[in-house]
Amino acid sequence: MEARDVMNKEMQRTLLEDVAREAEVSTASVSRVLNRAPHVSKRLRERVEAAIDRLGYVPDGTARALASRRIGAIGALVPTLDNPIFSAMIDSLERRLKRHDCRLLIATYRYDLDDELQALRTLIQQGVDGVVLVGHDHRPAALTLLQRRQLPFLTCWHAEDDPDWPGIGFDNTAPARHLAEHLLMLGHRRLAVVSAPTDGNDRARARLEGFRQAAEAAGCPLPPERIVKVDYGIAEGAEAFESLMGLDRRPTAILCGNDTLAFGVMLAAQRAGLQVPREISITGFDDLPQARFMSPPLTTVAVPAGEIGRQVADGLIARIDGVTTPHRRLLDAPLVLRESTGPAPTD
Amino acid sequence: MEARDVMNKEMQRTLLEDVAREAEVSTASVSRVLNRAPHVSKRLRERVEAAIDRLGYVPDGTARALASRRIGAIGALVPTLDNPIFSAMIDSLERRLKRHDCRLLIATYRYDLDDELQALRTLIQQGVDGVVLVGHDHRPAALTLLQRRQLPFLTCWHAEDDPDWPGIGFDNTAPARHLAEHLLMLGHRRLAVVSAPTDGNDRARARLEGFRQAAEAAGCPLPPERIVKVDYGIAEGAEAFESLMGLDRRPTAILCGNDTLAFGVMLAAQRAGLQVPREISITGFDDLPQARFMSPPLTTVAVPAGEIGRQVADGLIARIDGVTTPHRRLLDAPLVLRESTGPAPTD
DNA sequence: TTGTATGCGTTATCAC
């Protein structure tokens, strides 16, 4: 019994103290070597490093976190990872953070801002050194929380100018407007939009706004019935197409909030026997890898997901280190004109 | 100066001790309420909760982690998040972990097992309560690390029987074999394979093995020149197709290691003027959302990525709580026969 | 059921 208890005791891990004893130096010195502090003699460093190797010592992250007040990890709040454009960003974010010796905690919230706020609370409680958020649509309490804690944070994706939210991203409105202008220039006058739900999603709203601006400027505004909002998905895009085809005056071009919806719309159009772009033009947004392989290849906007991940990593790390970085950084999101758009059909 | 120093001092956060004072109870009692310990009177609980609300107290995760020896987060090591089949799994994993009040640290390693080992070290040092790995291909040191620390862990995706690696997943070989048998039954005799690189990827190896088994059993083994290994990607699949078409005796069916490669192969085939499946049959593996929307719809294997995420979450949490769970859990990965496969062409 | 006191493994602030 006694013996078993002894056996059960987690074999005692070697502590910093053990290293100090082995190297015959103080614990403070070991800590200094560990943290690459300045003013440590080469001789001392070598002794300590030797002792560490000999004992196979591994510092305890939790103790380090408590004493130093940083855990070596940031938190990222994203709507979902089920959308490849977000997982691409997270992938590059994590890879870049690794360079800075920083880990990544992720939390998803399905576009539910209350869930996001709750997840943020949890991350803060966890002790993350910084936070990444998507867009500027958040509960006011989220901002309060971050500011009160003086926690470094950065938004991404949606780089609208906003004094509250520093961010790295791109303009969602302008490219959307350009897409619509491209169609208008091709002679289209009855445009339609298939958008993602806009609640808690300022990117979707901004794109919709861009479509609207161009349409109105051209004197052919978008009536409500030609704006369909559906959840993310190919099938959802197809359904949106069906509903648009039920209209009296069918659109000759459909602007989609993302490539996946556009893919669904394109399939449904072809299933309905329509030629793209001869009879109907279709645009996407994201430039997913498959966009250029669709038939016809999809006209869309190239969202710099990978670049955002990298720049957000660098920017947030800088802020954590107390370096002031630009409040806002605008990346390029160029139009990619392919063959899914063409001249409006001459009725 | 003095004043500024005072100002600069992080406004002192309220501590558990403050709550205890406010509620006029001991710190131990506050801790008990926080941790929902048994044997706490309703009256005391209410007093403490009231005090917590009044002070807006938030427990410090790092201190809690150091004292309790668990951080409330697990680590997941995945090859990449750039492949939607993995991000789908991570998405469901994270959502399910949330139910258990557990966070998720992710690390990617690009199929480089040395990187994986390094990332595992980092996660362990960080203090994660458990680890999720993909497949059974890992450096031996990884297993040693996990065992020595007695750290709960679970593999996923590849549910081969292996005493070292407990896991939840599916059989990669059998469905692959069945795909090949399906083609053989359709009269195909010259099969080819477009596989992902097999280094550090036992799933890719297992699938290839399944293809081989069926081919050999049918008396038409796969010669090396009809097995092409390429990186993940649509363009890569297309290139693989080109190289297969350079062979003297062209295959009549191509088995692909995943849907993305299959998509590339299919596009290249059509670009080359071949009818699918009349002139060539093509299969995938994963059943990504777009598989059923390809033209023709792709014959493939439905990988239960979401279900794996959920079951891994539940299983790992159970292990962390000391509950013994089955060493191995096999999920279903059914064939999905669609229109990309058909009778072999009669020369 | 509740309180007391110690431990968790580092970092960081002082002296020297």
Add this chain to the structure above:
DNA sequence: GTGATAACGCATACAA
């Protein structure tokens, strides 16, 4: 440069 030693904020064995 280096060494004592006091935080860091909470959990928990033990006592009451």
